[in-house]
Amino acid sequence: MIKQVQSTYNPAELEKKVQENWIRNNIYRKVKELRSSGADFYFVDGPPYTTGSIHLGTAWNKSLKDTIIRYKRMQRFNVRDQPGYDMHGLPIEVKVEQSIGVKSKKEIEDYGIDKFVSTCKNFALDFQKRMTDQFKELGVWMDWENPYLTISPEYVEAAWWTLRRAFDKGLLISANRVLSWCPRCETALAEAEIEYWDESDPSIYVKFPLRDEEGVSLLIWTTTPWTLLANMAVAVHPDFSYAKVTYSRKDGKEKETVILLEDLAEEVGALADWDEYETSELIEGDDLVGVEYLTPFLEDVPRQREITGKWAHRVIPSSTVVAENTGLVHIAPGHGPEDFEIGQEFGLEAFCPVDENGRFGPEVGEKFAGMQARKANANIVQALREKRLIFYDHTLEHRYGHCWRCDSPIIYRTTSQWFLRVTQIRDMMLEEIDKVRWTPDWAGSSREYDWAVNARDWCISRQRYWGIPLPVWKCQCGEMRVVGSVNELRGAEGFREGMELHRPWIDAVTLKCDKCSGRMKRVPDVLDVWFDSGVSTWAQLGFPGSRKELDRWWPAKWITEAHDQTRGWFYSQLAAGCIGFDRAPYESVLMHGWILDPQGQPMSKSKGNVIEPSEIIAEHGADALRFYLMKANAPWEDIAFQHEGVKNARRTLNVLWNVCNFATTYMSIDHFDPLSVDYSRLSSVLRPEDKWLISRNEKLKNEVAKHIESFELHKACRSLEEFILDDLSRWYVRLIRDRMWREEGDLDKTAAYKVLHESLLSVAKLLAPFCPHITEEIYQNIDGSKGSIHLLDWPAPDLTKADDRLEGAMSLVKEIVEIVTRERQSRGVKLRWPLRRIAVKTNTKETLDSLKTLETVLISQANLKGVEFVNPDEVWKDMILSVIPNPLAIGKVYRQWSSKIAILLKSRPAAQIKESVEKGEYSLGVEGQMIKIEQNMVSFTTSLPSDVTSVKFSEGEIYIDFHITPDIEAEGFARDLIRRIQQMRKDMDLDVEEFITAKVKASTKLIEFFKVWKDHVMKETRAKSITFTEQPGGESLVSWEVEGESIEVGVTSLHTRESIGQFSAIPGLSRDSALGLVEAGYKSPSDLKSLSEDAIVAIRGVSKNDARKIAHYLLKIGIGPEQNCPDCGNPVKEGAATCPSCGKDLVVRGRSMPKEKLIPYLLRIPRMNKVKAELLYDAGFDSIEKIESLSKDDIRRVKGIGAKTAEKVVAYALAGGFEDQVSCGKCGTDIPPDALKCPSCGADAPIEIVGEGEVEDETEANGVDDYKLEASFT
């Protein structure tokens, strides 16, 4: 059954209601149940990090996922939708540190690792709950009751299993490497954990004196002076050209000789402000290799003196050297990853004198020991200056890495860490990237590929607490075991079933060494948190605990995350998948963008430009937010978030809602049942516009599915939006309004209902994955049979119903309507005023024919009286053809007559001349002579008739006739009157079905117009009567200005609805009878007191049966014969003509009156006599109201009444004759308009009837005044 929707779209209220209904009716579970037999679709949720609140990016991410999941479910897939949360790691540790007020690892250990880790867990669980609530608010449907958590024992076990696989394959190793290190967090950092921003550092050019050539130095450049303490070599590019350059001052006091890249000599000299330089020798890079130099801190750092090796403190070749700064690079293998690699190659020691806190150890000597490495820069530069080794120094702003959690600048240190040797499986990863379907494809082929190509071995160990413990147990004897499952720990010392697998509890578990029987202890490290999420595809399936689910679902069919996950989850899964299962764990990846602030900058708390999703949702609703995010851009592009965009999306949804409101209003009034009608029954009555909407709708189904399949969700949304706004709301609803308003039901109206209903239903379905709330509410109102829209199947398009020709024709109609509208506007002719006609001429016959099928649409939408179609090869018949005489040619033949001929020619019909001339010649008589006009003597032009404009359109030309005829003017004004009355109805807050009476005052011209259109006006405005009078009155009275004319309108509600309600008190009374009573002017049962049963039966619409019921009711409730005077309220006797108390005449205007009562009123009209009055009465004009509303023509139609009398009646009514007071001819007292006797002296109202009546001859044009009727009113 169709239910009328709420009249306004209130997203907050609607979404709350819908979500509550989902819960109450268990809809989510029902959907899963319904689809459980469908094909499996393994979706994997990239677990968001539990920070506590979601940001817009997360909202977008989850909305995308939800949309695809819902779509897949409508496609009958059985979608696995377990949400995940990433809960370990430094961010939470840092938060907990802040909350308990500790700053270092030592303080954490003093506080107690158990307490610390427990707090971390509580934080994470709390955040998880909060985020879940926010996701639910967005309308995201995932299995919130059963999320996968990276901190659960099963999850930890899955990570262990994977590491065990790596170990078995030789991919898990422990090694000394140079790594980024956070001196505050005292842990190694992965590349993914470093954030770069500008930092100010010393930039120094340092001289490394050659051992064997006095006065000559290698010139190196560095921004990390502190690493010079660990300098081991200097690298040059073997293919570059270097030079020995001597810089000098003009005064000759100073000079320096250094070796640097030849091309940079000038630049470097200018930098250090030397006056002159001279190149004394060119040296190829190759030739510098092996040259020995004195490392700057040889004296200060004891270890430097102990360094040995073939390449120690010598120049070495490296192709990584670039031609910048000096072209020579200082190498400290202990403090730089590339340096380390070069060091490995040349057997250089990775000397790393910096401890985990970033401080120099004793090995650097007294001078620097204990200093923070980066803070020692100034001291080191000073020391170099003292050694006179500084060539030039300044300060430089450059990008520098920082810890992602505490923002400390990182340093590079050499430590022993655990690595996944992903470099060993790089080829496999690259192949797998190629096999995956990436959207857009460059996300894989370029970005992920690029990252994997450059990937280094992955350091997965962290020297922290809150993480998956590294499952490595080591014995003092050197034996090592990697545990791949909890099962392997059973029976171990310290193990308890169901124990916490986190630190510190797991640390208490020791294993027995197989080799030496000693105790194996766990390596204290935890895993890099980025590794956690890498195993999610099998961890959430309970693998390795059980294999069943893995076999059923794995690998993931589809995942989606933002582009930063190239190095994150896309990669961690790829690596983990290749380790665990020798393949990528996903088949299709959609890489989406970021939400930036309105200026295009990333949102961040520090910038203070964060926009909260909850605020947007509170204002515009989750549906609007989702719709905006989906349609704003292609998913893979960033969105600069715009509030206006959300507002706009909401507006679109609002329009959809309004269409639905419109549809359900009428459908529910008419009890339209969509199920009882099907298209096969309607096919013969469908109008072209119906078929057009069906065509558009079927195409839409096709398009939306196509776009979703290719993840072009923006296109899907834009297609939907266009359909809703342009096709449905702005066009189809406009076209069918007239049909909807029709009171009687017929197939034509039913067809419109059916088509509108069908397309609303299918739009709701297509939009359901994007906007799950509003579509649900719409569905509940227009159908609801299946319990929820989300239980429905995706609508399959039926393209046999698509009709391109019809669509093309319709868009031409739209174009023409727009042109006409535009032309109206420029001429100030409003749409309410019909145009006489337009003529349409097209370029092809086909176009013309297809336009003809839409003629009625064109006429109604452009508001025309008619359309003329002109064939492509024809000239519009009303074009004015004129002849242009050619005086030269005429003059040659008929010299003296030529000017006369010209004048004569112009006076003849041009078409005739043309026709004749084309056949041969045209004959013309001039002064008795026959003149022959030949073709060369005339030419022709066509021009537009006056008031006609021609405009070109894409398929031809149209002629618009703006000529206003009186008929058009009348219709225009009538429409204006309708519109004013409708406005007043609205202002009076009247029900759509309510009846009214209207009184109108306007100029005589307008009144004549209105009378022509009276029936139409009454019908349109549900007026029971319209009276034209000088003194309009009513419940509402408004003066309008229309086209310079003033119109005064009084509207009175008949309170039908209310009154019908009143009559429902009468037992068994039918609605029709009640309506009859109301329409006769009775408002409540007490109004009926004065009526006899016969009188009641006489009322139109009241059945005999009902009249008896009414009479019975009146008797029963004891309403006596008495009634109350409507004027003074005092009781009066039934049937009394006047009130005994106030003298008021009790005749109610508008109610039919007995003949003998009405006639005296009519006799007050000039030219009226008794006979004519009776004729009028007998013709059915039996009340004052009816008489007042008559037009001249109405009256003349009454046999026996002539034009003059008719005129007088109208004039009398118009002048307010029935309204105006008259003064008593005897005593001068005012007599009320509807009284017949003077209330003061009782004299008859001043009307003198001079003679008996005679019937006028109806053909009599100028009837003689047979009677003198005098009334003393003015």
Added chain:
RNA sequence: GGGCCCAUAGCUUAGCCUGGUUGGAGCGCCCGGCUGAUAACCGGGAGGUCAGGAGUCCAAAUCUCCUUGGGCCCA
């Protein structure tokens, strides 16, 4: 410094792959209309050196190169 993506009206964007009438929309602005969907809706107008430069071509928003600016990822 490298890889990828992006740049079209005040704002958000379509068109670019596959070069070819006057570069389409929406929001905002100005003007008007409509009024039984109405705290809606519709129409019109103004507003564009298609980031800048060079090239290819009969023809470039579209293809190529360079520059500038923005985003992501890396160094």
